[in-house]
Ligand SMILES: Nc1ncnc2c1ncn2[C@@H]1O[C@H](COP(=O)(O)OP(=O)(O)OP(=O)(O)O)[C@@H](O)[C@H]1O
Ligand SMILES: Nc1ncnc2c1ncn2[C@@H]1O[C@H](COP(=O)(O)OP(=O)(O)OP(=O)(O)O)[C@@H](O)[C@H]1O
Ligand code: SF4
C-alpha cells in the first residue's frame with residue numbers, strides 16, 4: 001500500500017528541543033520519523049502538547065529541527081533557502097490551528113485567499129473577485145464574505161478562510177492542523193469530502209492532525225499516535241477500533257464520546273499526573289499513567305516495532321493484551 | 328438565575344441580525360449546551376450575556392436578567408465587580424484573549440488580584456495550583472511562558488484555569504475542549520461537572536460534539552441561522568426530534584468503526 005516511489009516527504013528522526021533556561025531543555029519532539037505518500041492520508045492524533053504541531057512545522061520547513069533531516073522527493077531539503085524554499089512551499093501547503101492569529105487583520109478575505117495565487121502569478125488582479133467567490137463557495141461560505149475582514153466572522157467561518165486559501169494552490173501536499181474542531185459536524189463532513197475529492201483528482205498527500213479519532217479513522221490510510229514527543233503507535237485508520245495495541249491508544253478509544261454510549265456511566269479518565277516535556281522520564285514515556293506498567297518499562301524505552309504488516313507499536317508488552325478482543 | 332428574553336443581536340444597523348428572538352432560562356446548577364451550525368450565532372449569544380460583543384455588535388431587542396438584574400444596564404464598573412467571581416467565560420479563541428507580549432504568570436497574577444485580596448505571592452501560588460488542576464503539569468514553567476511558547480490546547484487550558492479560579496456561579500464556555508485530546512477532554516468535563524456539584528455553578532457551554540452535549544447537559548439548544556432550530560433534553564434531541572436540521576447533524580456525527588471513505 002505504501003510504495004517508496006510514491007514517497008513525497010520523508011521526515012527522518014526529527015527532534016526538536018527548546019532551551020528554556022541554562023540548565024533546562026524542553027524536548028517537544030523526540031526522534032520522530034513519519035512519511036507522507038502520494039494519494040495517501042496520514043492522520044496524527046495524540047495528547048495536547050505532545051509535539052504534533054512542532055513536528056509538522058519542521059516537516060514543512062517552517063521550523064528547523066534540532067536534529068534529523070527532511071527529504072522532499074528524495075532530496076535533502078533540511079537546509080534549503082531562497083528560490084528552492086519558495087518553490088517547495090508552493091507544493092506543500094499548511095492550514096493552521098489558530099487561523100485568527102495567522103491572518104493579517106487589515107486584509108480583506110478576498111486578499112487573504114487570493115494572495116498565494118497572485119504571488120505565484122496564477123491569476124491576474126482583476127480575476128481576484130471571481131476567484132475569491134468560487135473558493136468561498138467551495139468551503140460553503142457565501143461569496144459576499146469576500147469583502148469582509150477576518151474579525152467580522154465566527155470562529156468556524158474564519159477557519160474555512162484558511163482552508164480555502166490553502167486549497168487554492170492545489171498543492172502536492174496539504175497539512176491540516178486541527179482544522180475541523182471549530183466547525184459543526186455537517187461542515188466537518190463537507191470539508192473532509194472536499195479534501196478526499198481533491199485527493200482523488202490530484203493524488204495529493206494529506207497530513208491531518210486532529211483530536212477527533214472517530215473522524216480521522218474514517219479516511220486516514222495511516223494513523224500515527226503521539227505521546228510526549230514520541231510516536232507510540234502507527235496503524236491503519238480502518239483498524240484503529242479493532243487492532244490498537246498501545247495502552248495510550250486504548251485510553252483514547254475509551255474516552256471518546258459517542259452517540260451510542262451509555263450516558264448514565266461515569267466517564268473514565270486517567271486522573272494520574274500528566275508528565276511534563278521538561279522532565280521526560282527514562283524508559284517508556286507513558287509509564288506513570290499506564291495500568292500495565294512493569295519494571296522493565298521504567299528502565300528501558302520501548303522501540304517502535306512492526307508487529308504485523310503496516311502496524312508499529314512502541315510498548316514492551318504489546319503482546320499481552322489486545323484491547324477489543326479482551327472485552 | 329439567568330434569563331435571556333427574546334434578544335436580537337446586530338452587527339450592523341441595516342443588515343440581518345446575527346441572533347434573532349433568542350430566549351433561554353437557566354436555573355441554578357443547570358447545564359445547558361448550545362450546538363448548531365457554524366456561524367449561527369452561538370458565540371454572539373453568550374457574548375451578549377457577558378456584555379462584550381465584538382466591535383459594533385449590539386443587543387437590539389429583548390433583555391437579559393441575572394438574579395433579577397438586567398445585565399444590559401450594567402456599567403463597566405458593575406461588570407468589573409462580578410466578572411470572574413459571579414460570571415466567568417472561557418473564550419473560543421483562548422490564544423487571542425491572551426496578551427502575546429506578556430507572560431502567562433503576569434497576566435494571571437493581575438487577574439487574580441483584580442478580583443480578590445491576594446498578595447502577589449499568594450496570587451502566583453494560586454495561579455500555579457489552578458494550572459495544575461487544568462492538567463498543566465509544571466505550572467511554574469507555564470507561568471513563566473509567553474503564549475507563543477504554548478501549544479493550542481495548552482492555551483485553551485490556561486483559559487479554563489482563569490475561568491475557574493473564583494468558582495463562579497455562572498460559567499459561559501465557548502468550545503472549551505475543542506483543542507484538547509479526548510482523554511484530557513474527559514478530565515476537563517469532569518472538572519466542570521464537579522464545579523456544578525460542589526458549588527452549584529450553572530453552565531452554558533457551546534460545543535460541536537453532540538455526544539458530549541448529550542452526556543453533560545440538562546438541556547440542549549440547537550441553533551441555525553440566528554434562531555433556535557430545536558431544543559429539549561437528551562432523549563428528545565437524540566431520539567424524538569422532528570427537526571430536519573437536528574437529524575442532519577446527528578447523521579453527520581462520525582463514529583468509531585462506522586463509515587469509511589477509503
Ligand atoms: N517556541 C517555543 N518555545 C518553547 N517551547 C515551545 C515552543 N513551541 C512549542 N513549545 C513546547 O513544545 C511542546 C509541544 O508543542 P506543540 O505545539 O507541538 O504541541 P501539539 O501536539 O501541537 O499540542 P496541541 O494539540 O495542544 O496543539 C509544548 O510543551 C510547548 O509548550
Ligand atoms: N464583528 C462582527 N461583524 C460582523 N458580523 C459578525 C461579527 N461577528 C460575528 N459576525 C457574524 O454573526 C454571525 C454569528 O456569529 P457567531 O460568532 O455568533 O457564530 P457561532 O455560532 O459562534 O459560529 P462558530 O461555531 O463558527 O463559532 C456570523 O454569521 C458572523 O459572520
Ligand atoms: S512499555 Fe510499559 S509503561 Fe509503556 S505503554 Fe507499554 S506497558 Fe505501558
Ligand SMILES: [Mg+2]
Pocket residue numbers: 052053054097177478479480
Ligand atoms: Mg498543535
Ligand SMILES: [Mg+2]
Pocket residue numbers: 154155156369370371419501
Ligand atoms: Mg463561535
